[in-house]
Amino acid sequence: MLSSDFANLASEAERMLNCGADWLHMDIMDGHFVPNLTIGAPVIESLRKHTKAYLDCHLMVTNPLDYVEPLGKAGASGFTFHVEASRENWRELIQRIKSKGMRPGVALNPGTPIEEVYPLVEFENPVEMVLVLTVEPGFGGQKFMADMMDKVKTLRKKYPSLDIEVDGGLGPSTIDMAASAGANCIVAGSSVFGAPEPSHIISLMRRSVEECQKNN
Numbered sequence: 001m002l003s004s005d006f007a008n009l010a011s012e013a014e015r016m017l018n019c020g021a022d023w024l025h026m027d028i029m030d031g032h033f034v035p036n037l038t039i040g041a042p043v044i045e046s047l048r049k050h051t052k053a054y055l056d057c058h059l060m061v062t063n064p065l066d067y068v069e070p071l072g073k074a075g076a077s078g079f080t081f082h083v084e085a086s087r088e089n090w091r092e093l094i095q096r097i098k099s100k101g102m103r104p105g106v107a108l109n110p111g112t113p114i115e116e117v118y119p120l121v122e123f124e125n126p127v128e129m130v131l132v133l134t135v136e137p138g139f140g141g142q143k144f145m146a147d148m149m150d151k152v153k154t155l156r157k158k159y160p161s162l163d164i165e166v167d168g169g170l171g172p173s174t175i176d177m178a179a180s181a182g183a184n185c186i187v188a189g190s191s192v193f194g195a196p197e198p199s200h201i202i203s204l205m206r207r208s209v210e211e212c213q214k215n216n
């Protein structure tokens with residue numbers, strides 16, 4: 001939704017769901033962890049009044065723990081925090097996210113080694129999704145970093161049933177790389193919002209993921 005018209009968020013959300021999107025990906029940026037400032041719990045709460053859709057919240061914030069309670073109350077569905085922002089408290093974070101009825105995920109920046117997320121996936125109370133950033137976080141419309149696909153391949157090999165989300169620069173020219181590496185949750189902003197027929201882009205990307213899943 002980062003590429004949507006924020007002044008018309010509810011209708012933009014409805015438009016994307018009507019075009020075939022499964023989830024609404026909500027980029028929460030604090031202007032500190034990343035050099036951009038977007039939305040927070042009040043906007044999630046407002047949007048929740050207009051949709052029952054899965055709100056996949058990606059927290060690009062320095063103190064994710066501070067957001068658990070407000071986002072849980074606001075009606076967030078998924079809560080994906082950054083491994084770089086939770087080195088001291090990820091166990092508590094996961095527990096608190098689940099206690100508020102949200103699904104925990106962990107994200108990692110392009111420069112962070114994939115090994116850093118293994119303990120969170122293998123923990124007795126694990127995260128349920130890993131988000132591999134394929135751009136530097138902060139802004140939509142950047143170029144897909146194909147070299148991040150090694151991380152996706154490694155994760156898919158190690159955890160066959162894990163949800164692996166890719167985020168940044170996904171569209172018709174990059175989806176096959178992500179899908180064949182093993183990604184099954186695709187975040188796409190500018191390629192979808194910038195298309196004359198967003199539904200075509202969404203179904204093309206869905207087909208690519210389904211084909212790769214069938215062949216593996």
Ligand SMILES: O=C(CO)[C@H](O)[C@H](O)COP(=O)(O)O
Pocket residue numbers: 002003025027058135136137138139140141142167168169170187188189190191
């Ligand atoms: O998390 C993000 C940036 O931090 C965005 O979700 C991501 O970049 C998607 O936008 P686009 O598809 O335009 O690259």
